[in-house]
Amino acid sequence: MTGGKLCLGTVKIGVPSYGYSTTIDPDKCNTLLPAATEIGITCFDTSPRYKDSERIIGNFVKNNKKKLFISTKIDNLDICDEFVVSKMRESIFESIENLGHVDLYYLHQNEISVISNNHILESIRQLKNEGLIKEVGASIYSMDELDFILESNSFDWVQIPVNILDVSFYNRIIESNSTIKIAVRSIFLQGIIFHPEMIIESISDANEMISLLNKVKSLGSQYDLELIELSVAYICSLPLIDQVLVGTTNIRNLKRIERASRILLNTNIKSAIGEIASTNKSWTNPRLWNKYI
Secondary structure, three states, rough: OOOOOOEEEEEEHHOEEEEEEEEEEHHHHHHHHHHHHHHHEEEEEOOOOHOOOHHHHHHHOOOOOOOOOEEEEEEEEOOOOOOHHHHHHEEEEEEEHHHOOOOOEEEEOOOHHHHHHHHHHHHHHHHHHHHOOOEEEEEOOOOHHHHHHOOOOOOOOEEEEEOOOOOOHHHHHHHOOOOOOEEEEOOOOOHHHHHHHHHHOOOHHHHHHHHHHHHHHHHHHHHOOOOOHHHHHHHHHHEEEEEEEEEOHHHHHHHHHHHOOOOOOOOOHHHHHHHHHOOOOOHHHHHHHHOOO
């Protein structure tokens, strides 16, 4: 078996209450990570912000013989802080100590004023030149941020939100003819696509979300596919996506996701979903929800 494009997002390992899906018993981490590698998932995405996640993954990496691809992040940099560059370096040194190595280092939860700051960008280049990190990326939330990334030559990767209701960020990259590597996150909208009723009072367009989800479910039923399978299969079918982050902590669901990643959808269903998902929908941005972590 092979995990293909799949990358295990590990926020719930350190922050079990994150999102709207089930929480995880910390003891289950001992079986979750080995289960992921057994089905071919060799990429793990983490962050110092996820509390013990880096340490737990680092312990697993040190005792695992497989070559694992590790990405981590730095969040909420303040360019008005005169020590921002030194704090960034301290963060990456701490991450390397926790994880053993870092393949990809993301600027995460940072506004465009940060990701375009010359001092920040020069510091990142220096980290690469020193061999402390292999590649650098930006995890973005707005089209303005994405446009800057695509015009800049400073980043190897961009991490974007993509789900079965909204692939507008992905479409923008394809239209740009950029060769940047693409990682996609929030493919289940933190679990909301399975439980939209949980935020019906948190977003103004909840009814539109539910209506579109019902359309997608109807499409899936025509091919005997449930929503989780259809979501994964569709996103994994999109060309030029290098990584698809999945944040489940349920081993049975993880195996189901891996199987779904290998489902080949026919042209008709892909076209129908593509039409639904082509336009940018502000309500797919967790920053605009009343509850945001």
